[in-house]
Amino acid sequence: MQETEIRLVEGMDYRTGCPIAVEIEGGIISNIRRIQNRPGLPWLAPGLVDLQVNGFGGVDLNAPPFSPDSVTAVTHMLWREGVTAYLPTIITNHDEGIEEAVRAVADAIRQSPTLDRVILGIHLEGPFISPQDGPRGAHDPAFVKAPDWALFERWQKVADGRIRLVTLSPEWPGAHEFIESCVRHGVKVAIGHTAANTEQLTLAVRAGATLSTHLGNGAHPMLPRHPNYIWDQLAEPDLWACMIGDGFHLPDSVIKVIMRVKRDKAMLVSDVVQLGGREPGEYETHIGGRVVLTPQGKLHLKGQPQLLAGSVQTLRQGVWNLFKKQLCGLQDAWDMASIRPAAYLGLSARQGLTVGAPADLVAFAPADEAVRILRTIKQGMILHEADTHMQGGGADD
Template sequence: MSGQLELSGLDYRTGEPLRIVVEDGCISAIAPGSLSSPACEAGLYVGPGLVDLQINGYGGDDFNTLLGDGGEFPLERIARRLAARGCTTFYPTVITNGDEELCELLAAIDRACRLHPEWAGFIGGIHLEGPFISPEDGARGAHPLEHVTAPEWAKLQRWQEASGGRIRLLTMSPEWPGSDSFIARCAAAGLVVSIGHTSATPEQIRAAAAAGARMSTHLGNGAHRMLPRHPNYLWEQLALDELSCGLIADGFHLPDQVLKVIMKVKEDWAFLVSDAVSLAGMAPGRYETHIGGCVVLTPNGRLHMESNEDLLAGSVTLLPDAVSHLTERGLVDFGTAWDMASLRPALQMGLPAAQGLSVGAPADLATFRRAGTRIELQQVVKAGRLVSK
């Protein structure tokens, strides 16, 4: 918490000048501003902080190894780096791994949050992506086959205990026997279940939604290279009103035509995720990774396998650049694109930050300039505290 803070600038949606007063971590007042204020004259916009529900690493920090820090999760460093890119809430994503390895990784995140409560608020929860996913090639993506397994409540409870109860989002495939009852149990326990890395039938997808699944993880990716024309699990997820969907809008994972169609169908239920890996924020070049081996990061931000340029090795695009991609291609207006990276994911997870720029909302805010379609972050405020400038 903090004392009083004032921010001025242009409303990110309307472009109208406004003045925001922050007290004790929340927005206490919003009033019309002046175009002659220094912030408005400098072309600064004000918007809610960005919320990333799926991020695997950044700037060389890999949330699935942590080996470079003696097994510790470098929470302050990660939070500061992501705040500099406008992110005020993120869900560190832990992917398919062995039982003990998952316990260690989850416990490290919990330990960091308890040791550094002043930074713990940046973590909305942990996203557990796997290991209850499809074992099939293509659908499994880069997840190691040897650790893929059927849903098991006792295992999930063990991992939840190791995480200090911080697992909030679970990506799984409903193709396994007993998935419906497992999903219902997760939903009753307050976990958001997202369908992803799946080879489930349309009937299984529908049953999962009826049991309480609420999302689709990076819809259109983590899928087989070839699918039946129809029906298939992509059409089914797209058609179900019960499912919102995360999208990777880096210009490589999904063609613009696909992004446009999904956004038209899902409307307010489509949101952005980075799905960024540890090489995000790193210089172009050749890298050796623990998943995928040798990879190449090109100057235009495409990460691919060295052995096959057609195979992507993850995303290195954070949310501001995804917002820029959508607006540069004319797929949505700027305000909508920013909402897809802030309010919409917050709403999906039931976060107070979904209130956006309104009195009483958490003061998770970002000021930025727009240089064409490029976004230049200036100041970032988390719970009323200036954390990046």
């Protein structure tokens, strides 16, 4: 679509419910003022930031043919979901497959200034994860391996230096040295798909790991009472924690515990895969092979309903799921999917809906079962607008 600049947008502040007008100059919020309420005003919130996107709408970023067009297609579909920034996530594969996948992302960014603003980098989830059943999840065991800095440098070169986050398991010998190398080169490290013990996790955090990838998932179905790698990660004050809020990956009680322990370091990710937005049924996928998408929206390996194969729900749906279940208020749910991941990555968007912040905004309409995204704005440019009349200012108002 043709991008349209916007200078004014009006709506209800997602934090307070007060009607506001947001003025925009040069892609930055220049003023926020109170206005008179009127029927039809949408709600306004910061754009959603997703640290883990594997694909969407039938497009898989991890399966051939790897192409910039696939990355562009996923990005455009995410705009309709209110996502203004994200990390395409490349998972465990053979070495050449990972190379082709990261190259496709880099090529897409190179071809489009808009994608360069929206795609924050690449999340490499694997292949340096646990080989054990359970922690490995649905990742192909044939390609799981120990951290290899020379191999990572090869992928990073092909990716134009855009690999920004690596998920690994510190149970491998030499993992903490690999983490230190990542940190020295400006790459963030997350712990995930791990069977690491307490000492290994402690070394990883000391080496510079700062995040738990989808904490509580990618784990054995049964764990020792204590110690175990979930308790250990919860106990580390320097670790941020990501949660999948689709209602299937984590029980409500676990989400409550993570939120209470991690506080401002608790975040939501989608972990959405290519089957997001598709009809229920059986599918063949790159990750896990044959999978089943249930009518309730659960995606699992065929014949193994206890093993999930990613999520089919976006951040928009995760936010509403937490709010609808009264696990937290709307502001907290939205912040976990917007300003907190922005803060983790050190983005100016962490300022949220404030003067001086980038005008990365979403206008939405809440309903009983979902949130409808009406408009998605990136640095003052409209990326998506629903097919309905919008209140609150159009192009060049």
